[in-house]
Amino acid sequence: MDAGDPLRSFRDRFLLPDGVIYLDGNSLGPLPRATPERIAAVLRDEWGRALIRAWNDHGWIDMPRRVGDKIGRLIGAAPGSTIVADSTSVNIFKCLRAALRLRPGRSVILTETGNFPTDLYIAGSIGEASVRVVDDPVAALREDVAVLMLTHVNYRTGAMHDMATITAAAHRAGALVLWDLSHSVGAVPLDIAAYEVDFAVGCGYKYLNGGPGAPAFLSVSAAHWDAVRFPLTGWLGHADPFAFDPSYVPAHGVAGAVVGTPPILSLAALEVGVDLMLEAPMPLIREKSLALTEQFLTAMQARGFHSITPADPARRGSQVSFSHPDGYAIMRALIARGVIGDFRAPDVMRFGFAPLYLRYRDIDDALAIVDDVMRANAWRDPIHQQKQAVT
């Protein structure tokens, strides 16, 4: 299967350590081979030689928009809809406050149980709104809902929502939608403009391979460009930042969602990852992703692991997860043997499958190591119980 894989050449575009089967690209994507050279050039040729002039001469000032538009192509956003700025959490805050302003008289943020904590925390911090957290958000769409906020692919289970149907239902109820694409972008086909998605955010360090803590993106439908107002009114979101006007005049559309000076080194690394992703046809990524997850899911279930990921491929992102009371220690034992997934409290073992650098044979190799860990009860070694700062 690897010999016939149309994506097989992409693996060489990454610097992957020996002895590792990396099934955690849903948490931190690996290092693209082109990144060190690009960052060295940004350091020596741009920052080092051009100094302050690099903002003009090397286009730094346009990077939030330029890299944003590239990500826009990956999510099916219209050109000019997407910028890179801040973190996903901060971008959720901007979008929720902006959505509430666009729906005066409505004061509810609707979301679902099990959404990623930061999404829930940020929603809860917005004083002028109440947050309604339910199991079935579509059934809970009422006339007081200003915005429905959902994560497209769930971080724990890997379950994927039907974005088209849910967005249409929200719109019929007069609500806006905010989709968190952190676990979707670069992993599954996205076409947010076709579904008239109002707001979308997502992070750059998972399937986009943009590097640790890569800045996040934010996208706004063209339908809202005239009316949208973002709450964090920083100088780079001003219509004319270098006028140093004492009054804030927002830049039009999504440009008003830029706040402060962007972290250029991290943004340049993100651009390398995004450029690489744009070379790979998304239908092929999705096809291989489903083959990889299916192969692993079926084999793990045959070994008695309890999947919490939908069996239906159409409802699955690019990860599979299993609940296991000893999941933490098992995952630590797997990691010690080079099979890197991760653990989410209280009992979830997560495995992500990024088609650009994973081979079909990696699945077989990973499963052999799973067998080894389970057969020998190797995970019972006390060293695998020790808590780490990041799990």
Add this chain to the structure above:
Amino acid sequence: MDAGDPLRSFRDRFLLPDGVIYLDGNSLGPLPRATPERIAAVLRDEWGRALIRAWNDHGWIDMPRRVGDKIGRLIGAAPGSTIVADSTSVNIFKCLRAALRLRPGRSVILTETGNFPTDLYIAGSIGEASVRVVDDPVAALREDVAVLMLTHVNYRTGAMHDMATITAAAHRAGALVLWDLSHSVGAVPLDIAAYEVDFAVGCGYKYLNGGPGAPAFLSVSAAHWDAVRFPLTGWLGHADPFAFDPSYVPAHGVAGAVVGTPPILSLAALEVGVDLMLEAPMPLIREKSLALTEQFLTAMQARGFHSITPADPARRGSQVSFSHPDGYAIMRALIARGVIGDFRAPDVMRFGFAPLYLRYRDIDDALAIVDDVMRANAWRDPIHQQKQAVT
């Protein structure tokens, strides 16, 4: 004077381009020689080899606090008071909202005319407060003022406030203070704990030489650690981020001001700049800074340039500025000849003096180029009138 300069060896710690006299370190500090090697190691050895494990194995998860504490030493903050996160603009937002919560019943943010625009814009975005912008903020301290927000060294004029006196006056009036140290940190002595400064923020890419868009810092007095609540409740500011608790429980003190995942590459570059700054004794930096600014200011005034920077050294940061109706074209002509300062609308030419890499002879050389530009009317060349994106 260069031969007797106790800081002279620091110049070799930077990669400075030939043919440039860099007087814009107040906007973007130059590249430390150690930065490319450090970033290459973060890329290849940490991200590349350790992948997700680097959050534990290479201490990424502690970087906001670790680098924050290093900056804390530069500003005289108590250990554990300072974190690195987000941009200065976003950190101002956090501090203003936190300050308002700490002073219930008071609803005014007091600041001064001519403060940096982003500070004013962010203050204006906070719905529950009104912003009072005055020429003399100390005289305007009333019982309704929750927080006095000032920039310590003004970005246009280089004028420096008396932090001790103003902070004491604000406290006598029952108000908290937020100092923006963007143009102070690494340039002038700071001792915020001694003055019981409540909140401080600042940026990492000016005198700290942390790289373009380096993340910013935020510091909170220990007096407020128990009561302070920040408005952007992101998952990394949770008391136990990896519990993935659906409810937000803030981390204690300044740790609750962390929001999303920090941009590690930009943060690592910042740490190199901060480490370098910590090697240089601040009294020597201040002494040389005043000698350099005095030399340049006096010589420019003798040439008929109108200074808008205080003549009193005690009231000056590490930059000098001149207003000139043709300031834009003159600055462009200077830059074309390698003397790099910058321009701020409508008519301000700014020159920053960073003692770690500037020599006394650079001042003489810069002045000779000023003379050349003015004598030949070289700045009248139409090419120097053309607007650039970043001025």
